[in-house]
Amino acid sequence: MIRVLVSPDAIDSAGEMAALETDGGAVATFTGLVRADDGVSVLELEHYPGATEAALVRLAEAARVRWGLSAATIVHRVGPMRPGERIVFVGTASAHRAAALEACAFLIDRLKTDAPFWKRETVGDATRWVEARAHDDAAAQRWRD
């Protein structure tokens, strides 16, 4: 079962995690939070409606097939958010722990490079668009065949 949600609402990670506990085995999750330690007061996420959701569904489906998952969930918040709030939740379910863990890592690495999202930070009175980082590309690259 694939679940993808892109929404300005707060992410219900507990509910998403519980929903993955369907038929036993293993559930792995990753939650990304707005970092509170670098002076950012507001983080804003922009996306490409329709194309972003489609990219996330493709990613989740690729993981489901590659690792034989029973379920995969990607929830990504958009719009303005504050330090400590959840930006992204990824969850995977499988009969086997290694499959759940690897697929979870795959999804978070790949969604950073393969899905159209853009971050803008506010620090003090200044706002700036976050630049893509080479090590995100490297992290995503390790999953290529």
Added chain:
Amino acid sequence: MIRVLVSPDAIDSAGEMAALETDGGAVATFTGLVRADDGVSVLELEHYPGATEAALVRLAEAARVRWGLSAATIVHRVGPMRPGERIVFVGTASAHRAAALEACAFLIDRLKTDAPFWKRETVGDATRWVEARAHDDAAAQRWRD
């Protein structure tokens, strides 16, 4: 912050996950569930009181140091439990996603070989002690230096 709990109570994975969201960055979790697909009606976990908790604290502390975690949690249920119920929860928090994900995988692999727990399954009228599996040793081994 290290948190270790060995208890016969149901595992509050949502509460444990939320408690890891302290200072932003990344939270990774793994939940192991009693599998419902192999005819087991009851799974019972025995442990070595004191020694088990100490082994888990050592593991969590090793992960904290190795990956620079801000927090690590291991909750392991003992006593009888039923299919679909949570056996184990592992959670890690870090400023960096790779650290959280790798440390989470390390903890679940290593606790299978390094902490004294024993599983007994009931299938129909028969109960049997689960035998250790070579691939658990192999999974734990990949983390050795």
Added chain:
Amino acid sequence: MKILYFAWVRERVGVAEEDVTPPSGVDTVAALVDWLATRSDGHAAAFAERDKLRAAVDQAFVALDSPIAGAREVAIFPPVTGG
């Protein structure tokens, strides 16, 4: 043809989307960007650094030298930074 802009490309162009009819010689994303850059100072500023631009044609990520024949929607944006 509908053109969509995101992030700082959108801000510099000044609009989130526009409908355009490029001349027939404009047959790749790169050629489209060259042509769009002539529309205003904002467009020119948005497209000044070509190596910082990425594109999608009909919602599929493509290289800038990809053809646009038959495309209904072309999006131009900076490298993505989600997750």
Added chain:
Amino acid sequence: MKILYFAWVRERVGVAEEDVTPPSGVDTVAALVDWLATRSDGHAAAFAERDKLRAAVDQAFVALDSPIAGAREVAIFPPVTGG
């Protein structure tokens, strides 16, 4: 010296723990197991397959050839199967 048993070792021995005073020649875990095996048929059954036994001395995992001099608590059990 307190001896603890877990899982099927405990079931075969018939008790979860016992206090024993091994003779002075019993100086390793393996020698202790040999000596304990003489205490009852249950002990003998529990310790029949040495390669399936693991041990801890004062709550630290050890190999069966490890010394037990000064140990206060020795645990004998099957390979662990948690997680």
